[in-house]
Amino acid sequence: MRFIVSEGRLIPEVLAKANDPAAKPISHIDSMPSIPMHPEFPYSPELLSFLEGKQLLLEELPFPLDLIQAHYEHGYLSYEKGMMKTKHGWRCMRCGNEEHHFFASFPCARCQTVCTYCRKCIMMGRVSTCTPLVVSRFSFPQDRYLSPLSWNGTLSQGQQRAADAVEDAVVHNGELLVWAVCGAGKTEVLFPGIARALEMGKRVCIATPRTDVVRELFPRLQQAFPSVPLIALYGGSDDRGKFAPLVLSTTHQLLRFSRAFDVMVIDEVDAFPYSVEPMLEYAAAKARKEASSLIYLTATPHPAWQKEIKRGKRKAVTIPARYHGFPLPVPSFEWCSNWRRQLKHRRLPRNVLAWVQSRIKTAKQAFLFVPHIDVLEQVVCILKQLDQRIEGVHAEDPQRAEKVQAFRDGRIPLLVTTTILERGVTVPNIDVAVLGAEDDIFTESALVQIAGRVGRSAQYPSGDIRFFHYGKTRQMIAAKRQMERMNKEAAERGLLKTQ
Amino acid sequence: MNCLICHTPYNPMMSWRHLLTIEKVDCLCSKCRHAFMRMNGEICDICGRPFAGLEPSHRQGRLCADCVRWQEDDEWKDVLTKNRSVYMYNEWMKEVVALWKFRGDYAIVQAFQEEFCREFYRHFDHTFLIVPIPLSAERLYERGFNQAKALAELLALPIHDILTRHHLEKQSKKSRRERLRTENVFQFSGKTSLQGKRIVLIDDIYTTGTTLRHAAKVLRQAGATDISSFTLIRS
Numbered sequence: 001m002r003f004i005v006s007e008g009r010l011i012p013e014v015l016a017k018a019n020d021p022a023a024k025p026i027s028h029i030d031s032m033p034s035i036p037m038h039p040e041f042p043y044s045p046e047l048l049s050f051l052e053g054k055q056l057l058l059e060e061l062p063f064p065l066d067l068i069q070a071h072y073e074h075g076y077l078s079y080e081k082g083m084m085k086t087k088h089g090w091r092c093m094r095c096g097n098e099e100h101h102f103f104a105s106f107p108c109a110r111c112q113t114v115c116t117y118c119r120k121c122i123m124m125g126r127v128s129t130c131t132p133l134v135v136s137r138f139s140f141p142q143d144r145y146l147s148p149l150s151w152n153g154t155l156s157q158g159q160q161r162a163a164d165a166v167e168d169a170v171v172h173n174g175e176l177l178v179w180a181v182c183g184a185g186k187t188e189v190l191f192p193g194i195a196r197a198l199e200m201g202k203r204v205c206i207a208t209p210r211t212d213v214v215r216e217l218f219p220r221l222q223q224a225f226p227s228v229p230l231i232a233l234y235g236g237s238d239d240r241g242k243f244a245p246l247v248l249s250t251t252h253q254l255l256r257f258s259r260a261f262d263v264m265v266i267d268e269v270d271a272f273p274y275s276v277e278p279m280l281e282y283a284a285a286k287a288r289k290e291a292s293s294l295i296y297l298t299a300t301p302h303p304a305w306q307k308e309i310k311r312g313k314r315k316a317v318t319i320p321a322r323y324h325g326f327p328l329p330v331p332s333f334e335w336c337s338n339w340r341r342q343l344k345h346r347r348l349p350r351n352v353l354a355w356v357q358s359r360i361k362t363a364k365q366a367f368l369f370v371p372h373i374d375v376l377e378q379v380v381c382i383l384k385q386l387d388q389r390i391e392g393v394h395a396e397d398p399q400r401a402e403k404v405q406a407f408r409d410g411r412i413p414l415l416v417t418t419t420i421l422e423r424g425v426t427v428p429n430i431d432v433a434v435l436g437a438e439d440d441i442f443t444e445s446a447l448v449q450i451a452g453r454v455g456r457s458a459q460y461p462s463g464d465i466r467f468f469h470y471g472k473t474r475q476m477i478a479a480k481r482q483m484e485r486m487n488k489e490a491a492e493r494g495l496l497k498t499q
Numbered sequence: 500m501n502c503l504i505c506h507t508p509y510n511p512m513m514s515w516r517h518l519l520t521i522e523k524v525d526c527l528c529s530k531c532r533h534a535f536m537r538m539n540g541e542i543c544d545i546c547g548r549p550f551a552g553l554e555p556s557h558r559q560g561r562l563c564a565d566c567v568r569w570q571e572d573d574e575w576k577d578v579l580t581k582n583r584s585v586y587m588y589n590e591w592m593k594e595v596v597a598l599w600k601f602r603g604d605y606a607i608v609q610a611f612q613e614e615f616c617r618e619f620y621r622h623f624d625h626t627f628l629i630v631p632i633p634l635s636a637e638r639l640y641e642r643g644f645n646q647a648k649a650l651a652e653l654l655a656l657p658i659h660d661i662l663t664r665h666h667l668e669k670q671s672k673k674s675r676r677e678r679l680r681t682e683n684v685f686q687f688s689g690k691t692s693l694q695g696k697r698i699v700l701i702d703d704i705y706t707t708g709t710t711l712r713h714a715a716k717v718l719r720q721a722g723a724t725d726i727s728s729f730t731l732i733r734s
Contacts, residue, residue, distance in 0.1 A: 059641075101501050104606035106649075109639045119604055126603040126643065 002111050008033045025111045025130030027083045037075035051136040053260025057125050076138045082131035092118035094127050095255050096282030135258050142201040149195035151224040158319040158495045159189050165317040166193035169293045177296045180319035181486050182452025186297050202262035205247045207254050214248045251280040257287035264288045265295045300445035321490035325497035326461035328483045329454050336468040343378050352468050366431040368416045371439035380416050392416040429460035437467035447479035502528035503610050527610050534591040547582045579715045580725050582705050583622045584733035600646045608649045615653050623699050628659050632702040635666035651701040661689030685717045693723040700728040
């Protein structure tokens with residue numbers, strides 16, 4: 001659509017009385033007027049509560065345009081540019097995209113010009129140069145909750161220290177990184193901080209790139225905070241468009257928020273899919289209030305962050321030990337010759353085959369990670385001759401959920417997988433091997449996550465982790481060192497069980 | 500290069516033909532490209548529907564049962580000379596169309612360029628008038644662009660915007676019966692007579708053929724002698 005700038009305000013062309021040749025797409029308007037709030041304006045509580053904390057397209061607002069315009073003219077909401085010109089091109093103001101190949105242009109029927117639009121967040125409705133983003137400038141008083149936490153577990157010593165730091169960050173609007181090893185119990189670490197925030201009438205959001213994490217956290221948070229309205233936002237969830245004091249959201253759904261939260265928790269910042277990562281950072285920054293706290297949870301911070309932590313430039317707290325107090329099992333490396341060539345001859349390296357055979361003989365379940373789908377298919381084909389029950393699973397496998405369930409139930413002795421299972425799937429008493437650990441896909445963080453599958457339960461706190469490789473990489477060494485460092489720190493801090 | 504649809508990086512197949520600019524490099528990765536199903540095999544003489552997979556009872560000689568029905572109706576007989584399409588409507592195509600038309604990712608039209616043009620010239624030529632099926636003003640504003648016109652522009656031939664359309668509820672929510680009964684939503688808005696002209700209507704999809712026949716009828720009343728249609732998809 002096009003706007004006319006008149007008497008210090010924007011007027012949508014369709015609402016203007018006369019045709020104005022100066023009407024322009026919003027991104028082409030140089031100085032955006034700002035309007036002071038008129039306190040005596042009889043605002044619509046329906047409109048303002050729908051829009052509170054959000055940044056929406058006009059078509060996402062089920063209200064007539066003249067009502068929206070009246071709220072704009074009285075300072076209760078503002079129109080923002082959907083796209084902003086940068087030095088080298090455009091930036092999408094909803095998702096932060098600046099990559100050239102994610103923009104395209106088309107002859108736009110709404111503004112009669114050639115309009116550039118963002119292809120990265122198109123699944124949420126098109127943002128183009130003539131698209132205004134509607135943002136509320138009004139906020140309703142927020143409810144306070146008295147002792148909302150009804151969780152009566154106890155935190156380990158390592159967890160407690162992190163929980164205190166989280167609570168401190170919440171109270172003082174600070175920034176904090178919680179670096180917790182796989183299996184440390186990082187969700188519980190948030191509970192006291194979230195409780196404190198809710199007592200203070202703050203709004204809390206836990207954002208993560210993965211829908212699985214949202215679904216998994218939802219019942220746990222519901223149980224911990226039974227009196228607090230909680231919503232889960234992901235593609236296809238029923239809660240979309242709602243707002244609550246406690247929000248669980250995926251990256252994409254977070255993009256619809258603006259200056260909404262007092263506490264922003266980002267879970268698994270380093271997680272797959274990698275391409276979403278800069279978008280998550282942008283979305284989280286936009287969805288936070290100016291004065292708010294920011295808490296990152298991760299098991300494997302990227303190397304740049306690790307460096308910052310070492311130099312004291314980033315505030316961080318580590319939980320180097322698992323909740324059960326046993327040290328992390330550390331991977332061992334084993335050279336397996338040119339395994340790709342052997343695969344061509346429909347063979348697996350002898351030591352890899354021996355490893356698999358010994359798992360099957362001792363009936364110990366295991367994951368075998370491989371770098372790509374094509375490798376996966378070949379390996380499964382070979383291993384099926386060993387044991388028909390062996391299966392493979394990859395990201396686009398339609399039977400993914402069934403196969404993972406069958407593995408949990410013990411019906412599959414060994415599951416060959418690509419990196420999709422590196423997170424989240426927790427099965428007690430398993431071993432893990434990686435075939436081709438030298439592949440680029442196995443980054444330090446991926447390898448730490450893979451190793452993190454082993455020894456999660458207190459009954460079976462150890463297991464075998466084997467990286468079969470055709471040439472050691474820095475990533476492999478860094479992953480192993482990271483785990484050893486964590487074990488050392490845990491021992492020094494007295495967090496490990498002494499037998 | 501990144502694939503236009505799935506955005507994953509890929510290495511386009513390069514050969515001497517590409518270097519000599521005889522052929523353009525594909526903007527899709529091979530996985531996305533091969534997921535489209537081109538029309539092939541025997542088809543209905545009128546509507547272009549493939550006979551493969553169709554029940555024998557739905558076929559009478561060289562026509563499908565639907566077209567026989569159209570031909571038996573004096574009001575609709577020969578209104579549309581023939582329809583030809585490029586792709587079948589498989590699950591993948593549904594997804595791509597949803598992204599292109601409903602989410603509004605205009606750029607995807609490029610992916611159809613080569614095959615759309617090649618197929619057009621197999622059945623038609625530049626002597627036909629190209630008429631894209633219009634959208635109503637309301638729908639055009641909502642979408643931001645007309646997908647039929649975007650397709651017509653791929654042909655690089657003059658486009659004749661000589662039809663307008665009333666606003667009605669969405670076609671896809673109605674049954675065939677209801678669609679047939681509905682009044683004609685199109686009007687002729689051209690300035691010159693169509694006497695003796697041959698026309699190709701362009702649209703994204705042929706489903707029951709009602710929309711295209713309604714448009715054809717209006718053009719026939721305006722004097723055109725031969726009206727066919729060419730769509731991206733035959734569902």
